[in-house]
C-alpha cells in the first residue's frame with residue numbers, strides 16, 4: 001500500500017493512530033449489532049416490550065464511541081496524509097532544484113509536472129478512503145467473529161464463500177488496474193496533444209492544413225481515450241456487480257444451506273441474517289473505497305518512484321561539502337574539456353571540445369559560430385551546468401571539483417537565449433531602489449514598467465523588453481562574470497547599437513568579465529577576444545579594430 005508507505009514516512013504514530021481509530025470504530029459498531037440482537041431476543045423471549053435500560057445505555061455509549069472514533073480517525077488521517085504529501089512534494093522540489101541539467105533535459109518535464117501537481121491532488125482527495133477501508137475490513141472481521149460465536153458452521157461456510165469471493169474480486173481488480181494504467185497512458189497522450197495546440201496555437205491558426213491534421217490527431221487520441229475510459233467503467237461495474245452477487249449468495253447460504261446441516265441453527269438464524277445485513281455497509285464501503293484507493297495508491301506509487309528517479313538525476317558529487325572559490329579570481333582555465341550528446345541509434349553523436357582556453361578577469365569575449373555549432377553547449381560547460389566527460393576546469397589553478405561547483409556558479413550572472421523572467425527577483429532581498437531605477441532608464445524601460453520592491457511591475461512584455469529586464473536583473477546580481485547568450489538577437493537596431501557601443505563597454509569599465517554569444521558581426525570589434533565555434537571545435541580569431549555602427 002503506497003499511501004500507507006507515504007504515511008509511514010511521518011514515523012510510526014500516524015499509522016498507529018489509524019489502526020487504533022479504525023479498531024475502535026469497528027469494535028463499537030460490532031458491539032452495537034450484538035446489543036441490538038440481544039435486546040431483540042430478550043423482547044422476543046419475554047414476549048413483552050419492556051426495554052432493558054442497561055442494554056440501551058450500552059447501545060448509546062457504543063454509538064457515541066463509533067461516531068467519535070470515526071470522526072477523529074478521518075480528520076487525523078486527512079491531516080497526516082496532507083503532511084506526508086507536503087513532505088514528499090518538498091523533497092521532490094528539492095531534488096529537482098539540485099538536479100543535473102543534462103540529466104533533467106533527458107528525463108523530460110512532463111512526468112515531474114504531472115506528479116507534483118495532479119498526483120498530489122489525487123492522493124489528497126482520496127486518501128481518507130484508506131481509513132474507511134481499514135475500518136470496514138476490521139468491522140467485517142468483528143462481525144465474522146460475532147457470527148462464529150453464534151454458529152461455527154455458519155461462520156465456516158460464510159468465511160469460505162467470502163474468501164473465494166475476495167480472491168475473484170481481487171483478480172477482477174487487477175484487470176481493472178491494467179485498464180486504468182492503459183487509460184493513464186492514453187490521457188498522457190491527450191495531454192501532450194493539447195499542449196501542442198497551446199504551444200503552437202498561432203501556427204495552427206495560420207495554416208488550415210496543419211490545423212486539420214492536428215484535429216485529426218485529437219480525434220484519434222480522444223477516441224482511444226474514450227474507449228480506454230469505457231473499458232475502465234465497464235470493468236469497475238462488473239467488479240461491483242460481482243461483489244453484490246457474492247453478498248446475496250451469503251444471505252442465501254444462511255437461510256437455504258446452513259439449516260440443512262445444523263438443527264440448532266434455527267435459534268440463531270435471525271441473528272446471523274441480521275449480522276450479514278449489518279455487514280452490507282462495511283462490505284460495500286470496502287468495495288467502493290478499494291476502487292477509489294486504487295487511483296490514490298497508484299498516484300502515491302508514481303510519486304515514490306519519481307523520488308527515487310530524481311535521486312538518479314542528482315548532480316555528480318552533489319553531497320560533497322561546499323568549498324569556496326575566490327571572488328577576486330584572476331583567471332578561469334579550461335583544459336582538454338570535452339562533452340558529447342548521446343545520439344539515437346544510427347545517428348552520429350554531437351561532440352564538443354577539447355576546449356583549451358584561459359579567460360582572464362575583466363575580458364570581454366564574444367563567442368561566434370553558425371547554428372548548431374555548439375556555442376550554447378560551450379556556455380553550459382563554462383558555467384558548470386554541464387559536466388565534461390574529460391578535462392578540467394580551474395579558477396586560479398584551483399580545480400572546480402564537486403565541492404566548488406556552487407561557489408563557482410555564484411561568480412556568474414546569466415541571461416540565456418531561452419532565459420526565464422522570474423515572478424520575483426529571487427535571491428535579492430531588497431535591490432537598491434535608485435540603482436534599479438537607473439538601470440531601468442538605461443535599458444529604456446522606465447516608461448514600460450518599474451522594479452517594485454523585489455519584482456518587476458509587469459512581465460507581459462515583448463521578447464526584447466523581457467530580455468532587457470533579464471539584463472537589469474543580471475546586473476543587479478552584482479556578479480563578477482556576466483554571461484549573455486544571443487542577448488541582442490531580439491533588440492531593435494537602435495538598442496542593439498546602444499548595447500554594443502555603450503552598455504557592454506560601460507559594464508567592462510565597471511570591471512565585469514563578459515562572455516557573450518553573438519551573431520552580430522557589425523560589432524565584433526567591441527570584444528577583446530573572439531572565440532569561434534565550428535562543429536564543436538573552438539578557435540580564436542582576430543578581433544577587427546574600431547567600428548562606429
Ligand SMILES: Nc1ncnc2c1ncn2[C@@H]1O[C@H](COP(=O)(O)OP(=O)(O)OP(=O)(O)O)[C@@H](O)[C@H]1O
Pocket residue numbers: 105341342350369370371372373374375376377378
Ligand atoms: N539537450 C540536447 N540533447 C541532445 N543534443 C543536443 C542537446 N542540446 C543541443 N544538442 C545538439 O548539440 C548541437 C549544438 O547545439 P547548441 O545549442 O550548442 O548550438 P548553438 O551553436 O548554440 O546553436 P544556435 O546558434 O542555433 O543557438 C546541436 O546540433 C544539437 O543537436
